[in-house]
Amino acid sequence: MATRELILVINAGSSSIKFSLFENAADGSLTAGAHGQVEGIGSAPQFDGADAYGCKLSTPALQGNDHHTAIAAIHDWFVAYTGGDTRLAAVGHRVVHGGSEFVEPVLIDDRVLAALEALTPLAPLHQPHHVAAIRAMAATVSKVPQVACFDTAFHQTQPKLAQEFALPRDLSAKGIRRYGFHGISYEYIISALAQAAPDVARGKLVVAHLGNGASLCAIKDGRSVATTMGFTPLDGLVMGTRAGLIDPGVIFYLQRHEGMSLDDVEALLWDRSGLLGISNVSSDMRELLASNRAEAKEAIDLFVYRIGRELGSMAAALGGIDALVFTAGIGEHGTEIRAQVCRDAGWLGVTLDETANKRGGPCISSPGSAASAWVIPTDENLMVARQTRRLLDRWRTLL
Numbered sequence: 001m002a003t004r005e006l007i008l009v010i011n012a013g014s015s016s017i018k019f020s021l022f023e024n025a026a027d028g029s030l031t032a033g034a035h036g037q038v039e040g041i042g043s044a045p046q047f048d049g050a051d052a053y054g055c056k057l058s059t060p061a062l063q064g065n066d067h068h069t070a071i072a073a074i075h076d077w078f079v080a081y082t083g084g085d086t087r088l089a090a091v092g093h094r095v096v097h098g099g100s101e102f103v104e105p106v107l108i109d110d111r112v113l114a115a116l117e118a119l120t121p122l123a124p125l126h127q128p129h130h131v132a133a134i135r136a137m138a139a140t141v142s143k144v145p146q147v148a149c150f151d152t153a154f155h156q157t158q159p160k161l162a163q164e165f166a167l168p169r170d171l172s173a174k175g176i177r178r179y180g181f182h183g184i185s186y187e188y189i190i191s192a193l194a195q196a197a198p199d200v201a202r203g204k205l206v207v208a209h210l211g212n213g214a215s216l217c218a219i220k221d222g223r224s225v226a227t228t229m230g231f232t233p234l235d236g237l238v239m240g241t242r243a244g245l246i247d248p249g250v251i252f253y254l255q256r257h258e259g260m261s262l263d264d265v266e267a268l269l270w271d272r273s274g275l276l277g278i279s280n281v282s283s284d285m286r287e288l289l290a291s292n293r294a295e296a297k298e299a300i301d302l303f304v305y306r307i308g309r310e311l312g313s314m315a316a317a318l319g320g321i322d323a324l325v326f327t328a329g330i331g332e333h334g335t336e337i338r339a340q341v342c343r344d345a346g347w348l349g350v351t352l353d354e355t356a357n358k359r360g361g362p363c364i365s366s367p368g369s370a371a372s373a374w375v376i377p378t379d380e381n382l383m384v385a386r387q388t389r390r391l392l393d394r395w396r397t398l399l
Helices: 067-082 110-118 127-140 153-157 183-196 248-257 262-271 274-279 285-290 294-318 328-333 335-348 354-359 380-398
Strands: 004-012 016-024 030-039 046-050 086-095 146-150 204-210 214-220 223-227 323-327 372-375
Touching: 004 067, 004 127, 004 380, 016 067, 016 380, 030 067, 030 380, 046 067, 067 086, 067 127, 086 127, 086 380, 110 127, 127 146, 146 183, 146 380, 153 183, 153 223, 183 204, 183 214, 183 323, 183 380, 204 294, 204 328, 214 294, 223 294, 248 262, 274 285, 274 294, 285 294, 294 335, 323 328, 323 335, 328 335, 335 354, 335 372
Parallel strands: 004 086, 086 146, 204 323, 323 372
Antiparallel strands: 004 016, 016 030, 030 046, 204 214, 214 223
């Protein structure tokens, strides 16, 4: 029996590591296999795993509580699960920030790892954990190539003006500019839409990645033109616990008049604002929709209002839109949220088909709608696996 070749995808956070296995077939296809996560890293880690059909699998109890222990456990588990007829060909990592240097996926070596670590000030809540997972994987399987796939890379096609802040040039030269995020998701959506509706995929799109983190992206001919997130993933829309767009003067006020330290303000804007801060109920849209509290409704209304306002700015960057695409947790499952956003986007030519929206799409606009609306589930792990395989194939040709 021929040895099956696997690609492991890792998405590391501060207290969790999500993973997916993909079989890399000789014909170039990728087949999703086992997947799971280790949660509670740093406190009481819990390992959960499932097969390709979502059926739960037996997983080990973890003896340590750091990223290295979690990565080693994930490796040992999938080796035992897949058996002896498999080989790990590569590991692909979702990395939030690639800065100005990394405009496409890259094979990780010592120089790249040092550069990723140097980007920590640009993504302090994400980058250290990506680096920790990469180091842990290198210690576990030192000879397996690792690939970094960047959330920022998709947006490198934006015009220079779309990337600039109105700051002195010496600061811009140091990399203080708009980067944009969720790029791996947006790239996947373009590929999926090209299969479902090729003509739509080639048009002027606004894709709404609406989850605990949320952003919009204006896309023309498959390329990013503008996006709501900027220097960090904190900017733009209202999110689960993040404030999104805010007057910088508020930060000065909080420090001078509320006695808050820089660390206090950072924690406020990242962890205690957004839907959670407005509602004082939850950061989970499902809980807010189920609540009868006025504060929960206000949080939902502000979430939708800010989407509509930013949708206007994305349409301006494109010179009009041909389609609006919803994706990610709220975008894929939030029927009521989609309906409100589409109704507010009537001025852009979007006419909602209520029945199709309740069904979940994929097309949720009426046949006569001037701009169509879609629901396309994202698959960032598959996109990372594809990017990893492409780079792996190129690397092999050079050996």
